[in-house]
Amino acid sequence: MARKGGTRERVYEYVRKRILEGTPPTVREVQRELGFRAVQSAQEHLDALVASGRLEKVGRVSRGYRLPGSNGTASFVPLLGSVQAGELSEAIENLDAYVAVDHDFGDRRGFALRVRGDSMIDAGILPGDIVIVCEQPDAENGEVVVALVDDEATVKRLRVRNGRVELHPENRSYPVIVPAGPLRILGRVVEVRRYLESDIRPT
Amino acid sequence: MARKGGTRERVYEYVRKRILEGTPPTVREVQRELGFRAVQSAQEHLDALVASGRLEKVGRVSRGYRLPGSNGTASFVPLLGSVQAGELSEAIENLDAYVAVDHDFGDRRGFALRVRGDSMIDAGILPGDIVIVCEQPDAENGEVVVALVDDEATVKRLRVRNGRVELHPENRSYPVIVPAGPLRILGRVVEVRRYLESDIRPT
DNA sequence: GAGTATACCCGACATATGTCTGATTTAATA
DNA sequence: TATTAAATCAGACATATGTCGGGTATACTC
Structure with a gap:
């Protein structure tokens, strides 16, 4: 060499x-x-x-x-095991598990969420995967979002059909969710992660 | 208190x-x-x-x-667009794209690789996904590895059957690879990532 | 009250650290 | 050869920084 x-x-x-x-x-x-x-x-x-x-x-x-640019300036976002109803900021408090992300969220905040269930398995999002979320109250058609359904956070793809907002799972075994009232969107999924080894997985 | x-x-x-x-x-x-x-x-x-x-x-x-423990000490690993034959260390040289990881690889080195093809789609690894790899020359049965097949790096699940090493894709459309000679293993996949937005995706 | 522990304050010292001015060496060039 | 630019060296200064000894006030315990 x-x-x-x-x-x-x-x-x-x-x-x-x-x-x-x-x-x-x-x-x-x-x-x-x-x-x-x-x-x-x-x-x-x-x-x-x-x-x-x-x-x-x-x-x-x-x-x-x-190091210049967005690269090199890693930040950390809190990892939420699960999000029940109520304020998201409360769920973020008192967390000591953080995951490193190498981009920033601008003015918005970011958080991470562990995925439950296999309703998004056809989109390559498996149970136990961790999604990095940019906190925002709305989203565009086709984006994967975290929304509050039955007082629990769930990951689905957002579709707008005939002016109505729908939450589409990516698994034929699950039905499309059509919210009765206004939909509470917690944020937009910007990244999906899967840790294949237990000893490196965030708690 | x-x-x-x-x-x-x-x-x-x-x-x-x-x-x-x-x-x-x-x-x-x-x-x-x-x-x-x-x-x-x-x-x-x-x-x-x-x-x-x-x-x-x-x-x-x-x-x-x-911060105590491995968490909090983010490090960066180089991102390889693709790995052809030859020395891995050469491919790692002159890279300016890095991804942040929040665990360390002990004595070993780590690198990231962009996945080509859909041969692991049933394992939730999609084309364009990025795998974080711990560089090591061998692996255990059932682990997802990066191996050199036909002078190109490929991601497959390693299986040992009847004392023979096999590379199993997780996609029924692809055949099992049974190496003729000795198999060159570049490392073991410890993490899978998917960036859903082009502007945060590493180059 | 005496004792003790905690939290905060004051002043100080030795070293670390960013920065500056100027000199010396080295290599390429007109 | 003379010039020029880059790289390195030498010495120094003002401030930053980790650390230390000792002080004050408050609350609590014996």
């Missing part, structure tokens, strides 16, 4: 590795890692990486280097 | 929030956030939280507070 790139590249690799590990390095840690005898050498490489857009930094604070 | 809404709890909430955002706070940042007039007040709360096991800290370094 060809020899690894120059010093600039090694600085970038090290900083990225540290950021990914959760602790961005200080300037002097970069200096020591790369074997520089002057702080300034590390500083200039970092400045150059920031100038070229490969790194970002926040003000004059320690360990202030980040 | 610790009453709900107490100062101790507010300190914990703030520190956790900051850690999840990627930048653990300094002692003085905690002080300012909570309105303490003395650094020591924040320090003592932090010490207490560490003593009770709700926080962890690394040495005398700045921003050294962590």
Whole structure:
């Protein structure tokens, strides 16, 4: 294999590795890692990486280097085992299970929900799967949503037919749900996850 | 003892929030956030939280507070669009798409792979899904693996029958693969993901 | 009341850390 | 050769930061 790139590249690799590990390095840690005898050498490489857009930094604070873009800035959303009626914010309180997501929800909040039942199995959503949900009060036709049906959160595909909102399961064994009154939508499913090993599954 | 809404709890909430955002706070940042007039007040709360096991800290370094356990320490694994023959490590080089995972792979490395084809559709793995893989050279009977078949990476369920290794698709339209020679296993699938929106999908 | 524990405060020290000014080396170029 | 730009080094400064010793007030226990 060809020899690894120059010093600039090694600085970038090290900083990225540290950021990914959760602790961005200080300037002097970069200096020591790369074997520089002057702080300034590390500083200039970092400045150059920031100038070229490969790194970002926040003000004059320690360990202030980040990876640009939405990537690299992982956030966590609370995992709800099940959502009964009532306020969603109450269900989110006092949770200590979180799952990492690598995109943000803009102004809205996000949460995760464990799927019960096999009503969406034809859409590749199996019992026990975890859906990442963007909290919002309405949704478009065809989107997979989390809605409150009989005081319990359920995952279904939303269809608008003849001006009426319907919740379609993706399993021929289940009937289409036509809400009598107004439908309470908790959010829109943006991601589906399945953990195949018990020891890495969130509690 | 610790009453709900107490100062101790507010300190914990703030520190956790900051850690999840990627930048653990300094002692003085905690002080300012909570309105303490003395650094020591924040320090003592932090010490207490560490003593009770709700926080962890690394040495005398700045921003050294962590959330205990594997949870909270998100890492990133490289996303491979496809894996052809040859060394996996080469395919991992020069990737700038990463996905966040909230568990670690121990001594092993992890990577992500975009699934092609619908051969695992009955296992709820659809075309375009992303599998998180723990890199390892072998696997147990019944595990979903990534293996090299005809110089291309493929996702199948591994079965051992009569002492012979077989790769089983989960789709009746596809035949069982019985490797002629030794089977090259790239890793074991530990997680399946599906992004339902194009704008949050990793490149 | 004496003792004790908790929570908060004050002031301080040694080191860590971001940043700056200027010099030296190195390599490519006119 | 002289010039120029990049990379590295040297030394320093102001502030940030972890840590420490000791103080005050309140509540509770004996």
